[in-house]
Amino acid sequence: MPAERKAAAPSSVTFERGADSSLTVHLSGVWRMRHGLPTGDLLNRELMRTGEVRTGEIRRVVFEAGDLADWDSGLLVFVTRAIETCKARNLDTDISGLPAGVKRLIDLAEAVPENKEAETKADRRPFVERVGRATINYFDGLDEFVAFLGALAIAFGRLITGHARFRRVDLMIEIQDCGARAFGIVTLISFLVGVILAFMGAVQLQQFGASIYVADLVGIGMVRDMGAMMTAIIMAGRTGAAFAAQLGSMKVTQEIDALTTMGLAPMEFLVLPRVLALVLMMPLLCVYSDMLGILGGAAVGAGMLNISLGSYMRETFAAIELGGVFGGIFKATVYGAIIGTAGCLRGFQCGSSSSAVGDAATSAVVTGIVYVVVACGLFAVLFNILGL
Amino acid sequence: MSEIQSIQTARPRTESAEPDIVVRDLTMAYGDFVLMRNLNFVVKRSAVFIIMGGSGCGKSTLLRHLLGLKAPASGEILYGNLNFTHARPEAREQQLRRFGVLYQGGALWSSMTLAENIGLPLEEFTDLSGAEIREVASLKLSLVGLKGFEDYYPSQISGGMQKRAGLARAIALDPEILFFDEPSAGLDPISSRLLDELILEIRDSLGATIVVVTHELASIFAIGDDSIFLDADSHTAIAQGNPRELLEHSADPRVRRFLTRGAEGEPEAAQGGKAGK
Numbered sequence: 001m002p003a004e005r006k007a008a009a010p011s012s013v014t015f016e017r018g019a020d021s022s023l024t025v026h027l028s029g030v031w032r033m034r035h036g037l038p039t040g041d042l043l044n045r046e047l048m049r050t051g052e053v054r055t056g057e058i059r060r061v062v063f064e065a066g067d068l069a070d071w072d073s074g075l076l077v078f079v080t081r082a083i084e085t086c087k088a089r090n091l092d093t094d095i096s097g098l099p100a101g102v103k104r105l106i107d108l109a110e111a112v113p114e115n116k117e118a119e120t121k122a123d124r125r126p127f128v129e130r131v132g133r134a135t136i137n138y139f140d141g142l143d144e145f146v147a148f149l150g151a152l153a154i155a156f157g158r159l160i161t162g163h164a165r166f167r168r169v170d171l172m173i174e175i176q177d178c179g180a181r182a183f184g185i186v187t188l189i190s191f192l193v194g195v196i197l198a199f200m201g202a203v204q205l206q207q208f209g210a211s212i213y214v215a216d217l218v219g220i221g222m223v224r225d226m227g228a229m230m231t232a233i234i235m236a237g238r239t240g241a242a243f244a245a246q247l248g249s250m251k252v253t254q255e256i257d258a259l260t261t262m263g264l265a266p267m268e269f270l271v272l273p274r275v276l277a278l279v280l281m282m283p284l285l286c287v288y289s290d291m292l293g294i295l296g297g298a299a300v301g302a303g304m305l306n307i308s309l310g311s312y313m314r315e316t317f318a319a320i321e322l323g324g325v326f327g328g329i330f331k332a333t334v335y336g337a338i339i340g341t342a343g344c345l346r347g348f349q350c351g352s353s354s355s356a357v358g359d360a361a362t363s364a365v366v367t368g369i370v371y372v373v374v375a376c377g378l379f380a381v382l383f384n385i386l387g388l
Numbered sequence: 389m390s391e392i393q394s395i396q397t398a399r400p401r402t403e404s405a406e407p408d409i410v411v412r413d414l415t416m417a418y419g420d421f422v423l424m425r426n427l428n429f430v431v432k433r434s435a436v437f438i439i440m441g442g443s444g445c446g447k448s449t450l451l452r453h454l455l456g457l458k459a460p461a462s463g464e465i466l467y468g469n470l471n472f473t474h475a476r477p478e479a480r481e482q483q484l485r486r487f488g489v490l491y492q493g494g495a496l497w498s499s500m501t502l503a504e505n506i507g508l509p510l511e512e513f514t515d516l517s518g519a520e521i522r523e524v525a526s527l528k529l530s531l532v533g534l535k536g537f538e539d540y541y542p543s544q545i546s547g548g549m550q551k552r553a554g555l556a557r558a559i560a561l562d563p564e565i566l567f568f569d570e571p572s573a574g575l576d577p578i579s580s581r582l583l584d585e586l587i588l589e590i591r592d593s594l595g596a597t598i599v600v601v602t603h604e605l606a607s608i609f610a611i612g613d614d615s616i617f618l619d620a621d622s623h624t625a626i627a628q629g630n631p632r633e634l635l636e637h638s639a640d641p642r643v644r645r646f647l648t649r650g651a652e653g654e655p656e657a658a659q660g661g662k663a664g665k
Contacts, residue, residue, distance in 0.1 A: 165512055254495035258557075261455050262509050263484040 022060040028067035031075035043082040064097040155267045164268045174277035178239045190289035194296025211305040215315035218297030224324045227290040232335035236368035240343035244364030247347025248357040275340035282336030283329045342367040408433040408597045414463035436598045441618035447601045488563030494554035496542035503538035528556040548579045568600040
């Protein structure tokens with residue numbers, strides 16, 4: 001490309017009418033993209049303005065670049081756009097006046113005609129139709145979810161009959177990862193949730209001198225719902241996302257295909273140990289979370305309300321009943337199954353790019369938390385009916 | 389010990405021309421979009437069969453159909469006497485164990501070492517002890533020139549080595565049919581030639597049938613006994629046969645153009661690329 005000339009004029013376009021019903025387009029100055037360019041529509045506007053095309057006064061467009069100082073792809077964009085305009089209006093074009101490099105690049109760009117099939121059309125359907133299609137797609141997704149649950153159930157069936165193929169060591173690694181390694185964050189969050197519950201209760205209960213009932217509030221709250229719920233939300237963000245990202249990237253690198261073609265069912269080999277590990281560890285984490293929450297409440301009781309640790313604990317043990325504890329543990333187990341399934345499902349549905357892996361992880365967390373909250377609501381109604 | 393023997397030594401297979409894979413009227417589609425229709429071909433036992441064609445014509449998709457990873461829109465695939473497309477899941481799984489597949493990027497399981505990668509199929513499908521499995525894994529690694537890398541993780545070795553390790557895993561169970569997806573993609577010319585030689589060596593020693601998806605001309609002519617040429621525009625196969633013979637005798641300009649790197653065939657299109665030189 002031509003060497004850059006200093007202090008050259010900026011890019012400009014002028015039009016000149018020739019005798020032989022031609023329009024000459026003079027391109028001059030520096031045509032570089034970073035300096036900004038005249039719009040490619042300029043020729044079209046000029047032709048429209050005068051109306052000379054309709055009357056047949058102009059039949060040919062000639063490009064001249066005598067005063068062109070410097071150019072890059074910006075010039076190319078302008079010229080190709082102008083040529084297209086001419087083609088659309090059945091005008092002849094003459095590009096012999098352009099630099100040799102520009103001519104070569106234009107030839108190259110026109111060598112392969114535009115592929116009309118390849119052009120993805122923007123979705124210009126009416127609003128109602130788009131809503132309808134989105135709804136149908138949503139229910140198609142539901143199909144996939146049910147099919148996944150079915151396959152998982154079959155895999156669990158094979159596990160019970162002892163036919164499932166997976167490595168015991170994988171299960172142990174997953175148990176370590178979603179059990180022992182989750183202790184730190186569960187400790188912190190559960191303790192703080194206990195503290196917050198106690199504070200909220202204390203402000204009200206203090207007003208009529210019933211501070212001791214803070215122990216009841218925290219104990220029952222943690223054991224029945226908050227322990228399981230907080231653990232579930234932590235695990236959805238921590239482990240559910242990890243499952244989706246692991247399986248998603250395994251899908252991208254064809255590792256899942258490699259398992260399938262080896263005759264090892266990914267559902268048994270990858271999903272089973274992960275879901276199983278969560279289902280086994282969630283109840284334990286829930287019990288741990290309950291204890292830490294109560295401890296958090298006790299800390300507030302002792303520090304703010306002048307309740308001794310002994311009387312706080314006595315009050316707590318009097319308040320909570322075994323049914324409530326087991327209810328919480330049962331809920332945690334179900335939440336574990338939901339989070340594990342959502343994580344693995346989103347991992348399996350992952351597309352084949354690195355951004356798809358991120359989407360899968362995000363979607364796993366969202367799906368996991370949504371279904372956990374829905375299940376929590378259902379449990380509340382169900383337990384109420386059963387009088388638990 | 390007798391089991392180790394049977395795994396290490398080549399399974400004697402009769403060198404006959406009976407077909408191993410038969411594809412009948414196969415149509416491949418993604419939703420409503422038909423990628424290829426009316427594919428009919430036969431892969432003979434112990435042959436090196438090449439699936440070739442331009443980028444995006446459906447070579448890898450055809451491979452996914454052959455492996456049962458994708459269901460045909462219509463038509464069927466037969467392995468020997470087994471109708472793979474309509475077989476029961478157990479029968480399909482049985483057939484899958486006779487396959488070895490080398491995926492484009494190797495597809496080694498990243499959470500396992502090379503020895504564990506190769507050992508996994510042995511662990512699941514044979515009664516070998518841990519020590520014996522390790523021994524077989526070492527042997528397979530030495531066959532692909534990776535002896536001593538048993539305890540490396542896939543991320544610790546280069547792309548070319550990952551591919552060779554993938555090959556070692558593919559031949560772990562001495563497969564009857566080996567599938568290769570773009571074996572030379574991402575390899576330098578010398579490694580790529582060594583891999584071709586390895587493929588021929590495996591064919592000769594194990595008597596395996598080999599199916600290779602590739603657009604690498606050097607490989608196609610070096611190892612191909614038979615081939616099918618897929619054309620993206622006409623959505624079907626436009627040539628079949630020995631690639632060297634296709635080069636000499638094919639009259640189809642699209643095939644000639646492909647096999648000569650665009651030097652021959654379809655003059656107007658070839659000119660377009662050279663205009664202005």
